[in-house]
Amino acid sequence: MATVSLNPGAYVFTLENLPQEIQALIYRFAVVEPSRWTKRHSLKCDITPSRANQMEPPPFVFSEVQLNYKATKMTTTTRCSCAKRKGLSLLLVSKFINRIASPIFWSQNTFCFLDAVEFIAAVKYNLRPEHREMIRSLSIISPDPSGAPIHISFAGERSKLMDDFWKTIKNCPSLQKLEVAYAYIQPTRKVSTHEHLDEMAEMLPNLSAISLCFLVPISRRGRGWDYPPPYYHDEWSHQVLYVKCSRSLPLLREKRWEEEELNNLYRDYHFNFRVYVSTASKIKFCGADIERLENYYGSWQIPKTLNAESNSRRLQLPNGETTIVKVYGLPLSAKARNVRVRYAKAQAQKNERRPDGTRVAEHEAMKMAKRRKRLNRQGEMEKERDEYQELQLARGVRRADLKAMEDKAARDEARTEAESVRKGIEATKVNRRLERKRVTNGLTA
Structure with missing residues (x-):
């Protein structure tokens, strides 16, 4: 009978020895993350509320981007890192891993931006063409109805760069999902938006429609406090609900877009649909009275069933239309708050003991005795x-x-x-x- 000697050092298990299908699943779990709008603060973050009914500001409102006047370079600062991607370091491990994980990262993530100029600086000037061609999902939504949020510091003129914005989108041939602020579809003297939409139907075969989105900020302070700048750190400044709503704009049409048609569509969004969503949101989510809508902050009362874990609702608009919205900046649910309390207690118990086994209080007493x-x-x-x-x-x-x-x-x-x-x-x-x-x-x- 033949014997087989097994050498423990003859085979070393690594990810590279697995089939590429299994490697792809592992890399997908590591590099594919929720979109920027849906991310929440971690339990370790100082911004996470600890009291009941305290609102949790979404992480994206703390991002502050500074761009040069040509929108070719940008610097991003943020108060917390909860909105940042966590798996990017995996792409730098080796060329072999990058070759498998990079297409997964660029094709299966949704890349979100607060402004068109931020998108231009990131995708047009700071992204390789081969990576830009892999992108399938983009989202450019602004809390400001004009599409120019105060989170973005830009010294140049935004209207001059809108033409580059649409051209950069058309340079993403694999694009399948696109969300843009409704303010960007308004034609101007410098931008022929209707022509860009017609060209997108031909250049982006996988994109059948554009989702025109907007965020309606509802501040607890009432008028004059639509949404706070990222550098405001007081408790009241971030008591804001962000209601996200959208409408689909089809690209596959029998006739071409006309400038007047887009102007009418923009006016309908800005003066009708946005106002209807804002009114219905204040009534349903804040307990406002239709007769005293302007004083909604005086009767502020968020339903208990509406929380950060359950934030999607169907709204009945004043004109009879129904739409689905998502609300950000809500308080934590009772379950999440209990998890937060348990985590704080566990951290406190962990901090009571030092690595050498002594209690922190005893160690501090010994230090004080030695000091005396x-x-x-x-x-x-x-x-x-x-x-x-x-x-x-x-x-x-x-x-x-x-x-x-x-x-x-x-x-x-x-x-x-x-x-x-x-x-x-x-x-x-x-x-x-x-x-x-x-x-x-x-x-x-």
Whole structure:
């Protein structure tokens, strides 16, 4: 009977050894994410509400994009990273993985933008043509009815770039789904939108219709606070509901688009459909009264069944039409709030223990005790140093006094010696005079 020796090191399991179909499923799970509009804050994010009925602002409202005047370069800053994509680093692991995962990433994700100039800077100037050709789903929606949100800082003129906007869309041949702000279909002197729509029907065979979308911001503060800038961080600034609604604009038509037809369509969106959606949303979602619609923020009451986990509703518009909307910026459901509380408790319990097993409070107490000992030791050392300095100062004073006494004694001794010498000299002089007188007297006698 033949024996087979198994060498454990002869075979190493890696993703590359799996069939490419299984690899594609794994990579799809890693790189395909929900759209930017539907993303929520993570439990670790500071913006996630912790109180009941507190509204959760969607992550996309915290994005702030700065573009140069030509819209060729952009810089994006955000208060939190909850809206950022998490699986992009996988595309940089190796060329083999990039070759399989890159088509999945570009073809199965929906790429969302807040403004047309942001889309131009990202897709036209900062994206490779081979990647642009893989894109199948695009969404350009603005909270501002004019299509120029305050989240985008652009010094140039947007109307001059709308022609580039439609041309860039037509350079995405695999496009199957397109959402744009309804403000972009309005023809102008500089942009012939109707001609672009006719060309899109020929150049984009997989795109049968365009979804004209808009966001209706409903602020809890009422008029003057439609939606906040991304740099507002106070609690009231982001108490805003965003109602997303859309209508389909077919591209496959028997006749060509006319400029006046698009103008009428834009006016119907802006002055009728958008207003109807806003009115119905305030009545159904905020508890407003049709007779006192302007004071809807005074009777603000969001239904309990409407929450961040259940945000899709069918609206009955004042003109009798029905439409489906999605609401963003809603409070958490009771289930999600409980998950948030459990997560906070788990984090608190985890933070009670250090990696070495000691409690954080005990560790802090030990640190305080060591600090007190160190301070006491430093105080004792400073006291000893002060006492030594005082002793040295006293010794210096005593040495100075002794030296002064010695100098005085030396001066007194020198003075005494000089006085004795002077007296000796005077005595000698007196003796000499006496001797001279004696001699003189003896000679005269």
